[in-house]
Amino acid sequence: MTLNWQCIVVxxxxxxxxxxxxxxxxxxxLTHAGDDESVLEPAEGSPQDGVSPDMLFVKVPEGKAAKNRLHMDLRPDDQAAEVARAEALGATRVDLGRPDDASWVTMADPEGNEFCILRAFTPEELATLE
Incomplete structure (x- = not known):
């Protein structure tokens, strides 16, 4: 038997x-947009297309009440630029007890779902991934 990761549900x-x-x-x-659920898929032809799980957004009756038990970590090329862009789009920084020397920034989307923007890989780290 095999399991494949299809999507992350928000x-x-x-x-x-x-x-x-x-x-x-x-x-x-956006490959499906409805009042009860909407679906995102990676950009067609991108390196993530067919590899990264889809994102499924599902309407629920209750609001967010506590810290997420699962969240996404996003790896940018330029952390400061992506944090600023996320904030310009409506994300907010959140303090969940992050250490002072943390290499990530914890943020929340417009509905309060947390995600982190990590530091960029160094050139040496990128070379080991190729």
Missing amino acids: DCDDPRQLAAWWAELLGWR
Whole structure:
């Protein structure tokens, strides 16, 4: 038997609006937009297309009440630029007890779902990934 990771599900109040926000942040495509659920997929032809799990945004009746038990870590080429861009799109920085020397920035999307923007890989780290 085999399991394949299809998608990550994000509970939310407004699937269409939150999916559009994440599409802008990630540069992904909205492949289904509905009042009860919306779907994002990586940009067609991108290195992530067919590899990264989709994102499914599902309408739930209750609002977010506590810290996420699962969140996404995003790896940028330029951390400061991507944090600023996320903030310009409506993300906010959140303090969840991050150490002073942390190499990531914890943020929340417009509905309060946490995600982290990590530091960029160094050229040496990138060379080991190739």
